[in-house]
Every structure is written in C-alpha cells, then in structure tokens.
Amino acid sequence: MAFHLIHFTKNLHGYEDVNIYLPVGTEYEDMVEPGEKFQTLWILHGHAGNFMEWPQYSAIEKLAMLNKFAVVAVDGDNSFYNDMPNGDNYYTYVTEELPAFLRKHFPLSDKREDNFIAGLSMGGYGASKLGFANPDKYSAIGIFSAGPADVLSDPFRGLLDMSTKYKEGDLEPGKPNDIWGNFSKLKDSGYPMPIIYDACGRQDFAFEWYTQFKNYVAEQGMSEYVIFEDWDGVHDWTFWDTAVHKFVDLLPLKDRGIWRKWYNERHPEAR
DSSP states (O other): OEEEEEEEETTTTEEEEEEEEOSOSSTTGGGSOTTOOBOEEEEEOOTTOOTTHHHHHSSHHHHHHHHTOEEEEEOOTTSTTOBOTTSOBHHHIIIIIHHHHHHHHSOBOOOGGGEEEEEETHHHHHHHHHHHHOTTTOSEEEEESOTTOOGGGOTTTTTSOGGGTOOTTSSSTTSTTOHHHHHHTGGGSSSOOOEEEEEEETTSTTHHHHHHHHHHHHHTTOGGGOEEEEESOOSSHHHHHHHHHHHHHHSOOTTTTHHHHHHHHHOGGGO
C-alpha cells in the first residue's frame, strides 16, 4: 500500500511531500501481526530530483513488498540534506521531525536495527552524512554514485554556490558535513558498526570521489567495514536500480522472502 502525503513541517516552514510504502494489503496480509512495527528504508533522491523518483524509476516498492519492509521516499529539494542558510532545515527534518511525525501515524519501527538509509548522487551524499553523523539511528547505509565526496576539501568547486547550501561553520571538522571524519569515528561510537554499501559506476563522474573515499577507508584501516562495489555504468537509473537490489540483499531483514514463503505454502507444486 502506497501513500503520497503532503504535511506541514516546522523545519521547512510549510507543506512538504513524502511518499510512503507499507507492506500491508498484500497477499500475505494474514502474516502481518496486529500492531506490528515495520522495518524502514529511508531513501533519498539526487540533485534536481524529488520524492517520486525512487518509486517511479526503480523496483524499490516491489523489493519492499517481497520482503516486508516499509519505504519512505523523502523530498530534499536541492538542499544536500543540510540545515540551510535560508532557514530550511532539511537535515533536522529528515533525521528528527519526519521520523517522529510518520511514526506517530504509521506502524514504523523506531529501533536502530530496523532503520536503514540510502540514496543516489546527492542522496548518497546525504545518506552518508546523515548515517555517519547519527550512528544511533541507522543500522545500514547505502551510498550510490556519490563517493561520498569529502566536502571539506571543496570537491564541488565551480559546480555549486556553496554559500547557498552551507551555513557559516558547517564545513568544519566534527560537524555532520565532515563525512570522512565522522566515518572514522563510527567504530568508537558505542554502537555496532552499520552495514555500509558503497557502489559507483566506472564511467560515472563520481567515480573519482568513490575512489578517493575507498583509499581513505583503507588508510584508516577500516576496509573491513565498507562493502565497495563498482562495475561498468554511468550516472543513471540502470545503475541505481541494480545498486538498490544489491543493498537490499545485505539488509538484516526479519521477513526476507516472505512473499515467496506465502506463495510456496499455497502452491507446493511450484517449489
């Protein structure tokens, strides 16, 4: 069951869109427990994208139905998921306000082990930033075609007007945008290391950032904590749909393959 919601948000000073998929109303409805709280994938779009990209252009809702988890497709505008100079606080909205609002009205689990975050391009940058800076909130992080770039070294020079995206002091060590630095602190956070999956196409313009981060992880002696994968591909939905399939395969899902289980019980001849 999918919902397009328009809701008021204090952090964005107005109404915002969000798309939600819940694994209810399916063939296996009798296998859903009363009051059950669903594991949730928070998924972020790229620059110039919107909340409908993932549901429209990928198989994420099919994957959620087959494996019984919820999907929240967030709208982040072109914010890089920052609390921005203009007062629109996308970082706070995605990490705090939106989860609290949705959990109030929908059966979404608030447990760390049940929450995952992923995104493509700008959304991959956002997923790594939000995930690495909030080790108490997410147990798996998917980064597609994003690097993640080390924004403190200004890799977007000439591409973006940074003054419109970042407030004074945001690009300092220890802040959420210190993605590489925050990654290096994860093993000492007091929480289990999240599953981290980082994928990029070899012909993608972001491949340079991906390689730089991969080298940094190796230098930190932390290669065991990141699953890096690259293959021939560019910055497009063919790559991202493949990447999200691979990421979902890694998630600690409680009801993986539930649709197939339901089907096999009713059609034993098809096993």
